[in-house]
Amino acid sequence: MFQRKLVTALAAVLSIAFAGASQADITVGVTLSATGPAASLGIPERNTFELLPTTIAGEKVNWIVLDDASDTTKAVQNAKKLIGENRVDVLVGSTTTPNSLAMIDAAVEGETPMISMAASARIVDPANAKTRWIFKTPQSDALMADAIAISMKANGVQTMGYIGFADAYGDGWLAEIKRSAQVTGIKVVAEEKYNRNDSSVTGQVLKLVAAKPDAILIGAAGTPGATPQKELVARGYKGKVYQTHGVANPDFLRVVGADGNGTLLPAGPMLVYEQLPDSNPIKKVAAEYITAYEKKFGARTTFGGHAYDTYLLLRGAIPEALKVAKPGTKEFRVALRDALEKANVVATHGVFVMTPHDHNGLDNRARVMVRIDNGKWIIAK
Amino acid sequence: MDLQIFALLAQDGITNGAVYALLALALVLVFAVTRVIWVPSGEFLAYGTLTLAGLQLGKASGIAGMLAVMAVVAALMEVAKAIRQRETRHLARSLAWWAGAPLAIAGTLHLVAPMQPPFVVQILLTLTAVTALGPLFYRIAYQPIAEASVLVLLIVSVALHFALLGLGLWFFGAEGSRTPPFTSASYEWGGIRVSGQSLLVVATSLALIVALALFFNRTLYGRALRATAVNRVGARLAGISPTFAGTLTFTLGALVCAFCGVLIGPITTVYYDSGFLVSLKGFVAAIIGGLASYPIAAAGALLVGLLEAFSSYWASAFKEVIVFTLIIPVLLWRSLTTHHHEDEE
Numbered sequence: 001m002f003q004r005k006l007v008t009a010l011a012a013v014l015s016i017a018f019a020g021a022s023q024a025d026i027t028v029g030v031t032l033s034a035t036g037p038a039a040s041l042g043i044p045e046r047n048t049f050e051l052l053p054t055t056i057a058g059e060k061v062n063w064i065v066l067d068d069a070s071d072t073t074k075a076v077q078n079a080k081k082l083i084g085e086n087r088v089d090v091l092v093g094s095t096t097t098p099n100s101l102a103m104i105d106a107a108v109e110g111e112t113p114m115i116s117m118a119a120s121a122r123i124v125d126p127a128n129a130k131t132r133w134i135f136k137t138p139q140s141d142a143l144m145a146d147a148i149a150i151s152m153k154a155n156g157v158q159t160m161g162y163i164g165f166a167d168a169y170g171d172g173w174l175a176e177i178k179r180s181a182q183v184t185g186i187k188v189v190a191e192e193k194y195n196r197n198d199s200s201v202t203g204q205v206l207k208l209v210a211a212k213p214d215a216i217l218i219g220a221a222g223t224p225g226a227t228p229q230k231e232l233v234a235r236g237y238k239g240k241v242y243q244t245h246g247v248a249n250p251d252f253l254r255v256v257g258a259d260g261n262g263t264l265l266p267a268g269p270m271l272v273y274e275q276l277p278d279s280n281p282i283k284k285v286a287a288e289y290i291t292a293y294e295k296k297f298g299a300r301t302t303f304g305g306h307a308y309d310t311y312l313l314l315r316g317a318i319p320e321a322l323k324v325a326k327p328g329t330k331e332f333r334v335a336l337r338d339a340l341e342k343a344n345v346v347a348t349h350g351v352f353v354m355t356p357h358d359h360n361g362l363d364n365r366a367r368v369m370v371r372i373d374n375g376k377w378i379i380a381k
Numbered sequence: 382m383d384l385q386i387f388a389l390l391a392q393d394g395i396t397n398g399a400v401y402a403l404l405a406l407a408l409v410l411v412f413a414v415t416r417v418i419w420v421p422s423g424e425f426l427a428y429g430t431l432t433l434a435g436l437q438l439g440k441a442s443g444i445a446g447m448l449a450v451m452a453v454v455a456a457l458m459e460v461a462k463a464i465r466q467r468e469t470r471h472l473a474r475s476l477a478w479w480a481g482a483p484l485a486i487a488g489t490l491h492l493v494a495p496m497q498p499p500f501v502v503q504i505l506l507t508l509t510a511v512t513a514l515g516p517l518f519y520r521i522a523y524q525p526i527a528e529a530s531v532l533v534l535l536i537v538s539v540a541l542h543f544a545l546l547g548l549g550l551w552f553f554g555a556e557g558s559r560t561p562p563f564t565s566a567s568y569e570w571g572g573i574r575v576s577g578q579s580l581l582v583v584a585t586s587l588a589l590i591v592a593l594a595l596f597f598n599r600t601l602y603g604r605a606l607r608a609t610a611v612n613r614v615g616a617r618l619a620g621i622s623p624t625f626a627g628t629l630t631f632t633l634g635a636l637v638c639a640f641c642g643v644l645i646g647p648i649t650t651v652y653y654d655s656g657f658l659v660s661l662k663g664f665v666a667a668i669i670g671g672l673a674s675y676p677i678a679a680a681g682a683l684l685v686g687l688l689e690a691f692s693s694y695w696a697s698a699f700k701e702v703i704v705f706t707l708i709i710p711v712l713l714w715r716s717l718t719t720h721h722h723e724d725e726e
Contacts, residue, residue, distance in 0.1 A: 035547070037654070039555035166698055193698040197658045199400075199649045202393040203693030203700075206386050223557040227650050251556030255650055 025060045026089050026318060026327040029082030031103070032117065032307075033095035036070025037196060040222040040249065042095045044304035045117060047297045048289075052311050057319040059327065068094055075099035076106055083110035089327050090336055092310050093117060095303075098168055100136070108133050111330060113337040115313060117306045120172055124359035135340055135359045137309040139245070139268065139349065139366045141176040147266035147367045148217060148242050149180035151380070155240055157214040159189045163204055163228050164219025166193035173219035173244060189213050196224040205231040214239050221246030226256035233259040240264065245367075250299035253375050260372040264380055267370045268349035270305045275379045282365070285312070286348040302349070309347040316345045388573040390690045396579040396648065398686025399586035400641050404663025405670065405678040406593065407637040412672045413610035414630040416531050417523055420538040422638050422663070423656025424545035429511045429642020430651040431549070434558035436503040441494035443552025444510050448487040451517040456480035458521065479520060483513050500561070508639050515635025516628045523631075524624055542657070549653035557655070560646035582644050589640060590679065593633075606630060662689070662704060669711050671719065681711075 030049055033042035049065050064086055068075035075094045082088045083106060091107050091114040094100050100116035100123050107114035108130045116123050121140035124131050152160060162177060164170030174191060181188050190211035192204035205228055208216060216239060218228050225247040232241060243265040253260065269276055273286035289308045290300045297304075317339035325331035343354040343361065350366025371380040404422060411419040432444050459479050463472045486509055493506065522537055566577035597603040608616040609626040617623055645651065645659075662685050669681030685704060692703040 035550055039550060043555055194693070195658075195701065197652060197655045198693075198700075199397055199645060199655075199659060200393050200690065201693070203390055203690055203695075204697045206389060207694055207697075210386070222555075223650055223652070226557075226559075249556070251554075255557060255559055 025062050026056065027062045027064065027086060028314065029079075029086055029088030029091050030063060030065040031068045031075055031078035031082065031091075031093035031099075032065065033070040033075075033099065034067040038070040038096045040251065041301075041303040042067070042070070044249075044293075044297070044301040045095060045307040048293065048304040048307035048311075051289075051292050051296065051308075056315050057322060059318070059322065064088065068099060070096060070099070072098050072102045076102050079103040079106040079114075080110075083107070083112050087328060088112060089333055090115065090314065092307075096168075097123065097172070104130060104134055112333050113340055115310045115340070117303075117310065120168075121360070127357045127359070131359060133337060135313070135354070137306045137313065137347070137349065137352075137360075139362050140360055141172050141244075142179070143362065143364075143367060144245055144266040145173065145176035145180040146183075147369060148177065148244075148264075149184040149186060151264055151266075151369050152181075152186055152215050152240070152242070153184045155215070157186055157240065159187045159211075159213045159215075161190035161192070161208045161211055161213035161216045162188060162219060163192040163194060163201070163208055163216065165221070165224070166195055169221055169246065170219045173217075177217055177219070194228065196220075198227065201228045201231050204228070205235055205237075208232075209235050209237050215242060216240075217242040217244070219244055219246075222249060223247075223251050223255045225252060226260070229256055229263065230259045245302060248370075248377070249301040249303070253372065256372075257375075261374065263372045265370055265372075266367045267377070268302045268305055268366060269368050270348040271300070271302055272368060272370055272377050272379050273348075281346045282348065282350065285346055289348050305348040309349055309352070312345050312347045313340060313343055313352060316343055385573065386694070390694055391687065392575060392579050394687035394690030395683065396582050396686070397689060398683040399583045400645050400659070401663045401666050401685050402679040402682035403586050403589060403637050403641050403644075404660055405666035405682045406590065406675055407634040408660070408663055408667040409670060409672055409675055409678050410593075410606075410637075411630055411634045412667075414606055415519075415523065415527070415534075415627045417534045418531070418538055419634060420535070420542040420660070421518075421545050421656075422634065423658070423660030424542060424549060425511055425514065425635050425638035425656070426642040426645070426659060427549060427651055427653060427656035428514070428545075429507055429639035430560060430646040430655075431553040431558055431642075431653065432510060433503060433507040433560050433643055433646055434651075435553065436494055436498075436506060437560065439495045439497050441490040441506075441510070443548075444514075445487040445490040445494075447548065447552070448483045448490075448510060448513060448517070451514070451521060452480045452483035452487070455483075455517055455520045458525075479517075483517060486510055486513050504643055507643060508636065511639035511642070512632060512636040515631040515633075518635075519627050519631035524627060527623060527627060546654055546657075553653050555653070557650040557652040558646075559650050560643075562647040578647055582648070585640070585644060589637065593637075594675075602629060658701075665705065665708050665711075668708055668715075671715055 032045045034046045046065060049063055054061055066078045068078050079091055082091060091112050095117055097118040097120040100118040114134050116136040119138045119141055121142055123136050124134050162174055164173050178188055190208050190213060192208055194201045194204055218225050225243055229241060241263045243263055245265060245267045248267045248271050269282050270286040273283050276283040293304055294300060317336055320339035321332055321335035324335035341354050341356055343352050345352045350362045352361040354361040369380040370377045407422055408419055411417055435441055456476055456479050459475045463469050490506060490510055522541055562578050563581055564577040568575050597607055605621045606626055609621055666682035666685050667678050670678030689704050693700045
């Protein structure tokens, strides 16, 4: 009985997966991390793809969304399958930097443009024959790290400590903040690592506090970012605490509670779109997306915004590509790539101005400093 | 490093060590009686914390649904067994036991959760619900293959681990939860601050260990379990049902893990996949005790906790490396000092 159920379920899943390109429809292949360690980022992304319309510029669009379980090998498999079997016109994904980096070769081999939803600048830099095909929507860590360093400087910080994930995310941030800190003349006096699932960070926090930095940056994503923060408060740390934009979701606020008050972090403007001035064009775009998202799935996260921004980029580029060729052909994919490279799109996280040398295209408009105040995000002055 | 930092780290290590000790005890108990290496023990711990955190928000649908589904599956298996053996005399009683009890717990959870009962009631509900999963898993997954080799049982355990992980993500979501502290008191002795929460964890763990020791030494059921652990065939000849022993063992094991979950909830953020790493550290402790000795396993757990606390101070990037490398010299020492004999296959 169970086996039969399993077979039915499998058949249903496969039929969705293979319901790919009937000719002349546009096919978008998405792989994201809806399960595994990056699930808290991947789930709002998957939700966002459920909201998207099924036509762009009058053409039918098939969204094929696959889960890569935060696993690099699976992400590459998905990418190859989407390109080889589903003949997608554009590849979207994945959620994390390691997965996205691993998918690049598959995308280049298949001569298919790819839009990543992961943060690292290494995905699109430097511009070369490979990264020609690759774009990404989230702000680079460097852009956000600069915002933190500038804010620290303005608050009179001279020495800082860092505690972050012992993985690609934490190491990437450590490298970026060291660079930004050096530029602004702030000294990094302590570096500590911890794991997302650690049951205690007492040791690391004691060492940080002993170094007496004026400010501490926590390089973590999602609720795990609350663990060192709560420990810092418990150990009576009085300096400023900074977080990265990785924690910008409602669950972080729930877990960190009152211990989060006063924490500063850089974030995409969509997080606080209500507080933006009406003259800011991002406000309208973000309002549209967030109203639709919150109606169906509950509180906003910035990660869902990165997924929506890939749609906005495609909505801008697909009409241009349609002028050149029919979907499902190599010419269409090339035209789509060319159109993406000329994109000038107002999105939820900022304004994308793509050039051959900048396949991210975000600038200062893509970041605001936000303060946590009694469980709310407030734009910091 | 001054005395203050040393004391704080030691306190942290002992608190975590106490939790690992409980997990190690559960692992040793389950292995000794049923030969199952209980990989999903960590998931039971995570379910404990997350169910309690869910009850705080007035939600218990996930775990209640899971209990209900498993109760139905277990009941169907009982009916199938009765038909196969043409033996329906005990069917009513086993149905009441396998379907009635879990369904009653699921129903209670469903009704009581939205009422936001007092904290103590929430804890009791959590312990009852997660504990009830233990015997149900034994009935559904392990009992039909109780005589299989250790390797087969281990593979089933790994499969269950992944199943519970996926269900956990589905029930509780990807983000973690914390439960409110039991006490915010803290005491100061000679300039060293000790948090009431840590004391409570250590005291509760000790109490549970003593209670288990009394259970195994003083009660008939406890002795029956010990007898099964020492000699399965002999115990069976003496009239101890291996099925009953297995069910009781998994009930106790699940209770201990649920207890761990409730204890660590206020100390750390727990995620749907937090349990595995914690249970792996409990497993290191259990290995130190050779998966047989309770006191050595408890001492091993303390060692793991302290090692973890101090290595996170000195070399935080290598913390896990240091803790898990401990298993190599221990295995070496054990394989050199104990006379290994194959008691099966």
